[in-house]
Amino acid sequence: MEFQRITILGVGLLGGSIGLAAKSYSNRCVITGYGHRESTLKKAVEVGAIDKMEMDLGKSVSDADLVILCTPVGLFEKMIVGMRDSLPKGAIVTDVGSTKRTVVGLGERLLGERFVGSHPMAGSEKRGVEYARTDLFKKALCIMTPTGKTRAEVVGKVKQFWMGLGMRVTSLTPREHDRLLAMASHLPHAAAAAMVSMQLDEGLLLCGKGFLDTTRIAGGDGALWSDIFLDNADNVRLSINLLKQELDQMSSLIEKRDGEALAKWLNAAALRREELMRSKLREMEE
Amino acid sequence: MEFQRITILGVGLLGGSIGLAAKSYSNRCVITGYGHRESTLKKAVEVGAIDKMEMDLGKSVSDADLVILCTPVGLFEKMIVGMRDSLPKGAIVTDVGSTKRTVVGLGERLLGERFVGSHPMAGSEKRGVEYARTDLFKKALCIMTPTGKTRAEVVGKVKQFWMGLGMRVTSLTPREHDRLLAMASHLPHAAAAAMVSMQLDEGLLLCGKGFLDTTRIAGGDGALWSDIFLDNADNVRLSINLLKQELDQMSSLIEKRDGEALAKWLNAAALRREELMRSKLREMEE
Numbered sequence: 001m002e003f004q005r006i007t008i009l010g011v012g013l014l015g016g017s018i019g020l021a022a023k024s025y026s027n028r029c030v031i032t033g034y035g036h037r038e039s040t041l042k043k044a045v046e047v048g049a050i051d052k053m054e055m056d057l058g059k060s061v062s063d064a065d066l067v068i069l070c071t072p073v074g075l076f077e078k079m080i081v082g083m084r085d086s087l088p089k090g091a092i093v094t095d096v097g098s099t100k101r102t103v104v105g106l107g108e109r110l111l112g113e114r115f116v117g118s119h120p121m122a123g124s125e126k127r128g129v130e131y132a133r134t135d136l137f138k139k140a141l142c143i144m145t146p147t148g149k150t151r152a153e154v155v156g157k158v159k160q161f162w163m164g165l166g167m168r169v170t171s172l173t174p175r176e177h178d179r180l181l182a183m184a185s186h187l188p189h190a191a192a193a194a195m196v197s198m199q200l201d202e203g204l205l206l207c208g209k210g211f212l213d214t215t216r217i218a219g220g221d222g223a224l225w226s227d228i229f230l231d232n233a234d235n236v237r238l239s240i241n242l243l244k245q246e247l248d249q250m251s252s253l254i255e256k257r258d259g260e261a262l263a264k265w266l267n268a269a270a271l272r273r274e275e276l277m278r279s280k281l282r283e284m285e286e
Numbered sequence: 287m288e289f290q291r292i293t294i295l296g297v298g299l300l301g302g303s304i305g306l307a308a309k310s311y312s313n314r315c316v317i318t319g320y321g322h323r324e325s326t327l328k329k330a331v332e333v334g335a336i337d338k339m340e341m342d343l344g345k346s347v348s349d350a351d352l353v354i355l356c357t358p359v360g361l362f363e364k365m366i367v368g369m370r371d372s373l374p375k376g377a378i379v380t381d382v383g384s385t386k387r388t389v390v391g392l393g394e395r396l397l398g399e400r401f402v403g404s405h406p407m408a409g410s411e412k413r414g415v416e417y418a419r420t421d422l423f424k425k426a427l428c429i430m431t432p433t434g435k436t437r438a439e440v441v442g443k444v445k446q447f448w449m450g451l452g453m454r455v456t457s458l459t460p461r462e463h464d465r466l467l468a469m470a471s472h473l474p475h476a477a478a479a480a481m482v483s484m485q486l487d488e489g490l491l492l493c494g495k496g497f498l499d500t501t502r503i504a505g506g507d508g509a510l511w512s513d514i515f516l517d518n519a520d521n522v523r524l525s526i527n528l529l530k531q532e533l534d535q536m537s538s539l540i541e542k543r544d545g546e547a548l549a550k551w552l553n554a555a556a557l558r559r560e561e562l563m564r565s566k567l568r569e570m571e572e
Contacts, residue, residue: 121494141492180489188500191477193555194532196562198525203466204562206427208407210503212566214474215559217496222553226545233540239484240537244530246480251526254519259512267508269479273501276482276490280498 002157003092007032007064008050009057009079011040014096014123015070016049016132021165023048024134034060044129058086066161069095073103074227080110087111094118094158098181099231100145100174108149116154117145117174119181120167127221138166139284143181145174168283182235187243189225190236192218288443289378293318293350295343295365297330300382300409301356302418305335307451310420320346330415344372352447355381359389360513366396373397380404380444384467385517386431386460394435402440403431403460405467406453413507424452425570429467431460454569468521473529475511476522478504 006022008015011033019031033050034057035041041053054060061067061083069076076095087093093115097103100117107115122140142162146155159169172180192215199207229236253262292308294301297319305317319336320343321327327339340346347353347369355362362381373379379401383389386403393401408426428448432441445455458466478501485493515522539548 121492141494143492180486180492183485184489184493184497188481188497190533190536191481191529192500193552194529194536195474195477196555196559197551198528198532199469199558200466203470204558205565206407206429206466207470207562208427211470211474212559212563213499213502214478216499218552218559219556220552222549222551222556223545225552226549229536229540229548230543230545233543237537237540240533242484243477243480244533246484247476247526247530250476250480250515251523254515254523257516257519259509259516262515263508263512265483265508266479266504266506266511269482270505270508272485272490273482273498273504276493277498279491 003066003161004029005032005064006030006066006068007034007054007061009034009060009067009069009083010071010075011035011044011050011129012070013127013129013131013136014120015068016044016047016129017122017134017136018068018070018096018120018165019044019049020047020132020134021137022161023051025164032060032064040129044132047129047132049129049132057082061088061091062086063088064091066158067091067093069093069097072224072227073097073099073231076103077106077110080106084110087114092116092154092157096120098185098228100143100177102231104145104147104174108147113149113151114154116150116158118158118162119143119145119177120162120165121185122167135166137162140167142167142169143177144169144171145177146171147174178232179235182232182239183242186228186232186236187239189217189220190229190240191243192216193225289352289447290315291318291350292316292352292354293320293340293347294336295320295346295353295355295369296357296361297321297326297336297415298356299413299415299417299422300406301354302330302333302335302415303408303420303422304354304356304382304406304451305330306333306418306420307423308447309334309337311450318346318350326415330418333415333418335415335418343368347374347377348372349374350377352444353377353379355379355383358510358513359383359385359517362389363392363396366392370396378402378440378443382406384471384514386429386463388517390431390433390460394433399435399437400440402436402444404444404448405429405431405463406448406451407471408453421452423448426453428453428455429463430455430457431463432457433460464518465521468518468525469528472514472518472522473525475503475506476515476526477529478502479511 031050032052033044044050104117120142122136162169196215196218317336318338319330330336390403406428408422448455482501482504
């Protein structure tokens with residue numbers, strides 16, 4: 001790994017897991033954790049996610065060669081503005097945000113060609129550094145979102161970093177990222193929350209394992225997801241409309257009592273999911 | 287357990303698991319399996335799910351004290367008509383169908399007070415007696431749907447039977463059952479299928495563990511689920527509308543950029559699901 005002095009801004013589940021994974025990958029690198037709560041930083045040191053804690057933002061990055069933004073996306077602007085004058089000349093900055101258009105716009109505007117957006121697709125409905133895991137990123141996908149303005153060297157080094165943590169890395173434009181993730185990730189979250197919300201109390205008592213699985217992702221932090229939905233508002237609203245259209249199609253087949261078309265449609269979805277499962281399993285075995 | 291000669295009509299995952307569980311609960315009872323495929327019945331004997339196989343419907347029930355309909359709901363009428371003249375006088379009949387209004391109507395019309403509807407809420411997206419498990423019903427919920435026409439003795443004996451298999455038993459009217467299950471079970475299946483169906487191929491490649499969990503139940507058999515949706519058409523279509531309303535509400539909060547209300551709504555759903563998880567865990571520990 002190129003990087004030897006990594007600063008993690010925001011040491012929660014993701015930031016903490018990056019620290020653990022980077023240290024297990026290379027024993028030469030020193031991890032500094034920045035945060036505004038002393039107790040969280042102390043916990044992060046305790047579990048071995050960071051080597052040093054620092055509550056002064058400027059100081060935390062002053063000798064870093066890689067800075068990773070791991071706070072909620074809504075705080076990125078404040079973080080970048082607060083640290084950029086303290087950043088060493090050659091330092092590279094990336095992030096772990098779930099949306100990329102505004103983040104990359106911000107990063108490039110305020111930091112220029114030394115910034116590249118990343119979205120390591122790993123996590124859990126759990127929060128906090130106490131749930132950080134060395135293997136959180138293993139075999140998971142990281143989407144990087146370089147643009148025409150990003151320096152190739154920056155992309156290459158950050159890509160090597162994520163691969164060092166065990167990730168597969170792919171590239172999309174920030175625009176493509178936000179469009180596809182709205183459908184594949186943000187909408188499922190919205191639908192899961194909606195399905196919990198619509199239940200009657202007496203119906204909830206009848207919910208089984210299937211319902212709990214289907215709604216597992218609805219257990220996440222509301223403020224975090226609210227930020228994601230607002231930041232990707234156009235795409236999320238389009239995805240909600242797409243889902244409503246699929247449901248309408250289904251409802252109309254039911255109304256027409258067209259059992260054959262309905263079964264065909266359901267089997268096509270089942271088959272498509274099965275193929276997805278198989279390809280995911282193949283990735284895991286590689 | 288009261289019953290000593292149990293006939294299972296249709297020996298798949300559910301029927302086979304009932305056989306295994308009943309035999310592990312009482313070594314005095316003899317299980318007969320009926321089906322139209324010899325190979326399936328032989329497999330059921332091999333895995334120990336049934337003691338005897340029988341391909342003649344009338345003969346299969348001729349000395350039974352309990353008959354359990356485990357075929358798809360669409361075949362129930364044919365099954366009942368084909369066996370009722372061979373049923374011993376005191377024999378009780380129940381079923382495992384996922385919808386209850388039409389099934390109970392049919393059972394009461396053709397079999398009278400010796401029929402009671404049951405819906406053991408256990409299963410899997412897997413199919414076939416080779417996946418049958420002795421513990422499939424353990425701690426799971428069975429909803430019984432007696433009506434004013436059902437003999438109390440019939441209800442009591444069948445309730446004892448499901449409890450013997452390790453289930454918790456509750457009662458609903460067929461109407462209440464179908465209304466609540468449409469929301470708690472049938473709709474989540476429909477939504478999972480719709481969410482798979484709406485994805486772009488390039489987006490599917492980005493789907494993570496969350497998406498696979500959310501859509502797990504979409505892996506079920508299309509024909510079986512098509513039957514369920516058609517049999518419970520009114521309620522399923524109402525539930526689809528409820529989900530669309532929730533999604534619209536969400537979409538409108540996003541459009542208004544009301545992050546606070548959105549976060550509050552998402553947190554309420556997360557909390558509600560957490561409470562549900564806790565109550566399910568308590569049930570498991572009891």
